[in-house]
Amino acid sequence: MTTPGSLDLRAVGKTYAVDGRPLTVLQDIDLRIEPGEFLAIVGASGCGKSTLLRLIIGLDDGYDGDILLDGHRITGPGLERGIVFQEHRLFPWLTVEENVGIGLEATSVPAAEKRRAIREHIDLVGLSGFEKAYPYQLSGGMAQRAAIARGLVNRPEILLLDEPLGALDSLTRVHLQDELLRIWTQENVTMLLVTHDVEEAVYLADRVVVMEPRPGRIRRILPIDLPRPRNRAAPAFAAVKETIIQELRR
Amino acid sequence: MPSDLIAAERGAWRPMLTMRRAPRRPERTAWLTERAAALLLPLVVPAVLLALWQLSATHGWVSVQVLPPPALVAQTLFDLLWSGDISGNLWISLRRILSGFLIGGLAGMALGIAMGLSPRVEHYLSPLFRAVAQVPSLGWLPFLILLVGIGEPLKFLIIAKACFVPMALNSFEGIRNIPPSFLEVARVFRLSRRALVLKVVLPATLPPVFSGVRLALSHAWIALVIVEMLASTEGIGYLTAWGRTLFQVDVVMAGMAVIGVVGLAMDAGLKRIERRLRRWSPARA
Amino acid sequence: MPAAPPFLHAPGPRIRRGAVLPAALLLAWAAAHSGLVNGHLLVPVEKVALVPFLDPQGIHLWPGLAASLARMAAGFTIGAAAGLLLGLSMGLSRTADRLFGPTLHAVRQIALYAWIPLLTAWFGNGEPAKVVFIALSAFFPMVLNTQEGLRTVPAAYREVARVLTLSRWQLLRRVLLPGAMPSIAIGVQLALIYAWLATVGAEYAMGLGRGVGTLLSEGREHFRMDIVIVGVLTLALVGFAINAAFGRIFARALRWRGPAR
Numbered sequence: 001m002t003t004p005g006s007l008d009l010r011a012v013g014k015t016y017a018v019d020g021r022p023l024t025v026l027q028d029i030d031l032r033i034e035p036g037e038f039l040a041i042v043g044a045s046g047c048g049k050s051t052l053l054r055l056i057i058g059l060d061d062g063y064d065g066d067i068l069l070d071g072h073r074i075t076g077p078g079l080e081r082g083i084v085f086q087e088h089r090l091f092p093w094l095t096v097e098e099n100v101g102i103g104l105e106a107t108s109v110p111a112a113e114k115r116r117a118i119r120e121h122i123d124l125v126g127l128s129g130f131e132k133a134y135p136y137q138l139s140g141g142m143a144q145r146a147a148i149a150r151g152l153v154n155r156p157e158i159l160l161l162d163e164p165l166g167a168l169d170s171l172t173r174v175h176l177q178d179e180l181l182r183i184w185t186q187e188n189v190t191m192l193l194v195t196h197d198v199e200e201a202v203y204l205a206d207r208v209v210v211m212e213p214r215p216g217r218i219r220r221i222l223p224i225d226l227p228r229p230r231n232r233a234a235p236a237f238a239a240v241k242e243t244i245i246q247e248l249r250r
Numbered sequence: 251m252p253s254d255l256i257a258a259e260r261g262a263w264r265p266m267l268t269m270r271r272a273p274r275r276p277e278r279t280a281w282l283t284e285r286a287a288a289l290l291l292p293l294v295v296p297a298v299l300l301a302l303w304q305l306s307a308t309h310g311w312v313s314v315q316v317l318p319p320p321a322l323v324a325q326t327l328f329d330l331l332w333s334g335d336i337s338g339n340l341w342i343s344l345r346r347i348l349s350g351f352l353i354g355g356l357a358g359m360a361l362g363i364a365m366g367l368s369p370r371v372e373h374y375l376s377p378l379f380r381a382v383a384q385v386p387s388l389g390w391l392p393f394l395i396l397l398v399g400i401g402e403p404l405k406f407l408i409i410a411k412a413c414f415v416p417m418a419l420n421s422f423e424g425i426r427n428i429p430p431s432f433l434e435v436a437r438v439f440r441l442s443r444r445a446l447v448l449k450v451v452l453p454a455t456l457p458p459v460f461s462g463v464r465l466a467l468s469h470a471w472i473a474l475v476i477v478e479m480l481a482s483t484e485g486i487g488y489l490t491a492w493g494r495t496l497f498q499v500d501v502v503m504a505g506m507a508v509i510g511v512v513g514l515a516m517d518a519g520l521k522r523i524e525r526r527l528r529r530w531s532p533a534r535a
Numbered sequence: 536m537p538a539a540p541p542f543l544h545a546p547g548p549r550i551r552r553g554a555v556l557p558a559a560l561l562l563a564w565a566a567a568h569s570g571l572v573n574g575h576l577l578v579p580v581e582k583v584a585l586v587p588f589l590d591p592q593g594i595h596l597w598p599g600l601a602a603s604l605a606r607m608a609a610g611f612t613i614g615a616a617a618g619l620l621l622g623l624s625m626g627l628s629r630t631a632d633r634l635f636g637p638t639l640h641a642v643r644q645i646a647l648y649a650w651i652p653l654l655t656a657w658f659g660n661g662e663p664a665k666v667v668f669i670a671l672s673a674f675f676p677m678v679l680n681t682q683e684g685l686r687t688v689p690a691a692y693r694e695v696a697r698v699l700t701l702s703r704w705q706l707l708r709r710v711l712l713p714g715a716m717p718s719i720a721i722g723v724q725l726a727l728i729y730a731w732l733a734t735v736g737a738e739y740a741m742g743l744g745r746g747v748g749t750l751l752s753e754g755r756e757h758f759r760m761d762i763v764i765v766g767v768l769t770l771a772l773v774g775f776a777i778n779a780a781f782g783r784i785f786a787r788a789l790r791w792r793g794p795a796r
């Protein structure tokens with residue numbers, strides 16, 4: 001393997017104990033994500049999408065099967081994986097700059113280098129001029145951008161995004177989708193995006209994973225072969241979108 | 251609420267600092283260890299203190315005058331209970347609290363409601379009220395002693411004031427914090443004034459007013475101890491101070507135990523009622 | 536733990552109305568003095584204002600105030616530091632919480648002033664007993680608010696720290712402490728107020744040495760209403776000043792919370 005960032009899920013399952021009884025949330029997830037790929041996951045609420053991301057990021061290591069990153073089993077959080085949560089989870093007591101910088105706190109990068117990386121990533125997400133702002137002074141979209149910058153600042157091989165645009169109005173969302181594409185090409189990072197929005201998945205992803213609930217399984221994986229930039233109004237786009245919606249309805 | 255936050259909170263029972271690399275034991279053993287820790291750890295500190303205390307008594311590290319042995323304190327507590335010294339003095343104290351609370355608390359509630367309902371009343375009274383509230387019970391004590399002496403009226407006034415302030419504040423805020431939307435709903439349904447008070451104002455203000463009751467009684471209890479220790483010849487606070495005058499530390503400790511237990515019982519009982527009253531609004535702290 | 540009551544509204548035309556009653560009381564006081572009632576209790580208004588400057592007894596207010604504040608500083612430092620440490624350990628370690636929590640909550644139920652007889656029996660009526668009592672008063676609000684603050688840092692933030700592979704120390708310094716800071720600040724403020732009341736209370740109850748409390752108790756013994764009033768006003772004003780000064784520091788240190796509070 002030459003470029004790092006390939007993720008291999010083999011028969012991954014997750015069972016919670018709820019009131020002493022087992023509740024299977026994920027079952028038999030087999031999935032391979034190629035380096036540099038943009039993969040989207042769609043599925044009904046409660047089908048285990050966030051749980052899957054939590055397993056991959058390493059917040060929960062009590063699972064069945066194997067999750068391999070570049071061939072090694074994941075046992076805990078690591079800086080080669082980044083995540084952007086649905087709520088931005090910026091620390092309210094840190095400025096934008098400090099919030100992005102905390103992504104580098106655990107690294108031994110020299111201070112000057114850190115400052116440069118922080119500035120670059122603030123530029124990357126288009127927040128220049130807001131370095132000293134506190135989260136309460138940001139709009140929802142700006143806060144999500146800052147969270148994306150924090151997720152990317154230590155140059156992870158793979159970035160997990162858990163419905164990062166879910167809480168935004170549709171105009172801002174469409175705008176940030178283009179930004180995500182730009183960042184993806186610019187940073188050459190593998191992206192794994194969870195979303196409720198089928199159109200968003202079709203617009204962004206190389207492949208879309210459709211999940212079904214109770215217990216959470218993969219129903220189908222659809223490659224999106226449309227050339228970028230994609231046109232949401234094109235008939236081919238609508239056709240793919242319709243196929244996925246049909247899958248979700250079944 | 252976003253699903254991530256909920257999931258995170260669901261997992262929150264494991265404190266992060268201790269879980270990083272927790273050994274993987276079979277779940278049942280882990281559960282048993284957990285239960286045992288929850289039950290036994292709280293007993294460690296009292297046991298150690300008691301053991302040190304006993305050791306000090308047997309080896310005579312400190313004079314018995316200063317630290318009587320645990321058994322003696324228990325004996326004294328038992329004697330005082332048996333002889334009626336405690337119940338008699340406690341009864342006097344509780345009666346003082348009750349009368350002070352009834353009059354001071356009700357007056358405070360009346361003032362709070364009046365200020366809550368009428369901005370005019372609030373404008374006239376709140377500065378004076380704030381000034382009165384700013385002076386703690388301890389400050390009123392010497393002032394009132396000069397005015398009314400150290401008899402029963404002094405205790406009544408101090409306790410009434412201690413109840414008056416929190417009751418007024420909480421009633422005032424209870425009324426002020428009724429969301430205007432409630433009142434609009436009531437207008438839409440053309441509720442009568444009576445129905446408005448019974449169905450909207452009362453239920454919405456009851457929980458904060460009751461928090462006022464809890465605060466009032468706990469302030470009253472503290473104020474009572476001050477006034478009984480400094481200016482009284484009966485009551486549970488006096489009993490404790492009297493033990494000090496005779497240099498009988500066992501009596502002092504017995505008195506403190508009673509003060510603690512009564513405080514605890516009052517607080518726990520009122521908190522329970524309060525939780526019950528607030529059941530419909532889980533979001534409030 | 537109670538936060539400061541949101542009772543301070545912006546003053547407006549209400550000042551006029553609010554001044555009516557206090558002014559009436561002052562007038563009644565002055566009028567009453569010029570006639571009927573028992574002379575040495577109802578001191579004239581203007582005399583009270585001069586007591587701390589001209590009266591041979593009242594002039595003791597200043598060294599007394601200095602002594603009280605010094606005493607308070609000593610007791611507060613000890614009590615708040617101990618409270619902060621215990622609160623931190625209880626907030627960070629479940630074991631520490633289980634070890635100390637129940638005992639602490641039981642002991643806390645003993646009304647504070649009930650400690651005075653025991654403390655004087657152990658330490659006498661001098662400085663040590665007073666300082667220990669002040670420390671005890673500052674200790675409880677500090678422990679409780681520190682622990683509560685740490686406990687209520689959202690689990691979501693701890694997860695971010697894990698994802699970023701922060702060390703324990705970084706977690707504490709960058710996440711837990713700042714997250715707990717609003718609650719700790721309330722703890723400090725309450726501890727200061729309690730320490731001040733305890734200072735005056737201890738001086739009043741134990742006597743010996745200079746202090747605002749000693750001034751009060753002597754004033755009462757000699758039926759000097761003017762001195763008592765001056766003492767009580769000092770007690771209230773220092774409390775007020777602590778709150779006001781602290782409110783500003785508080786607002787500055789926590790400006791990340793935005794103006795919405």
Ligand SMILES: Nc1ncnc2c1ncn2[C@@H]1O[C@H](COP(=O)(O)OP(=O)(O)OP(=O)(O)O)[C@@H](O)[C@H]1O
Nearest residue numbers: 016025044045046047048049050051253257260261
């Ligand atoms: N810590 C937990 N303990 C028990 N059950 C859990 C826990 N976390 C999640 N679950 C359950 O697992 C299932 C999947 O949850 P998850 O949050 O992964 O869903 P999701 O697909 O992300 O949903 P949404 O689209 O609404 O965010 C849900 O039924 C949930 O109740």
Ligand SMILES: [Mg+2]
Nearest residue numbers: 049050253254
């Ligand atoms: Mg989710």
